[in-house]
Amino acid sequence: METFVSVDVGAKSVVVVQRQVGRVISSAEFRQTCEGHQALIKQLKGRKVTCVVLEATGIYYLDLAVALQRAGLPVAVINPRSFHHFAQLKLSHSKTDAEDAALLAEYGECMKPALWQAPDDTLMGLRDIGRQINRLTATRTQAKNRLHALLSKSTTLTLLIDDEAEGIERLDQRIEKLTRAAVELISQQPQHKQYLANFQQAKGIGQASAIALLAELCVLPRELKAPQVSRYAGLDVRLCQSGTSVNKPGRLSKAGNAYLRSALYMPALSAVRHDPNAKAFYEALHKRGKKKIQALCAVMRKYLTGLWACLKLGVPFDSSKLFSQKHLKNA
Incomplete structure (x- = not known):
């Protein structure tokens, strides 16, 4: 019988709910300490756990997630925005640790999120x-x-x-x-030293920006594709169109890593001034009616794709492979 476990993480304690066949079978609270983590692991070890679901809330989830995974338990760390929308879908109005934990267990049972792998x-x-x-x-x-x-x-x-x-x-x-x-x-780590050098081949990315970008990207699973990395950074476009009456402009979701977006902003700003390919792409978007900030965000997304390629393939950053040459011809 499948058991879905949810952990509502707090600064001092965690509320743990276990769910089987569509109903909650137990609820308990543990201290947010190493001893509390071990007590939770000891309790879960006796069950056939399908998934332990946690929200990526600040820093408080990390030690517990690592401890659970090292104990051999399947762990899924989800985006808090995803769970927030799930709570809205379920028309949940109350907000308590116990109710959040119960709803999070239901999320795990319904959505079956991908398992998380602790970085080095x-x-x-x-x-x-x-x-x-x-x-x-x-x-x-x-x-x-x-x-x-x-x-x-x-x-x-x-x-x-x-x-x-x-x-x-x-x-x-x-x-x-x-x-x-x-x-x-x-x-x-010679490999990461090379990554840093590859990042710095991009216009606008100096040592400080390269360190900030590498620090965020190096912990991601290498099997992720470029669109998934864009979503992780919150640089994916959210459309709002329905029928004939709703047709709003696309907006960035921003449901992602704010540190990564922050690290990309200044390099993109420099790129549209000093990199011919990025500049031509930016100006082409602006001529098509995009606002300057929209065009700049598109450059950020392109740069992120190029940086991810540097990590996956181990090659230096090359903007000519990211931007179409037709923009240069029309510049």
Whole structure:
């Protein structure tokens, strides 16, 4: 008899529901600790578990998902947006941990999501470093904007200006330290060192962008196809058309990895200025009536396809293979 297990993940505890033949057979709560994880594994080991379903919520699901998989249990980590839509489909109005867990078990039984494979620890460490650099860079940009505002006033106290400048300097030091750590991790694996070099062949992708992009892409299963990677990044287009009355413009789904989209934005912006192929493609879309941001997102999606090819095939980035030459002829 198939058993579907769901885990509603919280910061301090997890609620676990087991479901068989369309009904909940048990519900329990475990601490979000190593001991709690082992207690859950011990309970599940006695059953024939078809799938353990978790949402990819922040960082709290990861240790538990890895522990479950290492114990030999089948684990599926799903996009929270997918479960949110499933809850709407079921007309679920209440929001409690127990009800979420029960509904998540039903999701597993109905949808039978694909199983998850835990990435290598080194690659997970690289991803964590890349995301921390991303967060610190955003904080530094905010600090620079605050400093600019302070310098714009003649009455600003020197103490405040010096304090903000010191904060920016400290952020620079932290970003530099983490960047060195990321390069060192990458250097330990010759294959990933080559990937980094291949990424940097693209116009607009320097060391910082290459590290951020590699950190996010290296943990993905290599069997994914380019459209699946685009969906993972939230760069797929969501259409809204029905009959003759509903015909809205396509929009990005954004139901994906925000770190990856963020890492692609500046390289794409640079590419439409300095890469002839990307520039011709961008201008062709703009002439067809696309907004500038829509055309830029299309370049981001093309760049992502090229970067994924670099990972799968081990070849340097080549924009001429991504963009049609007819755009260059019409430029």
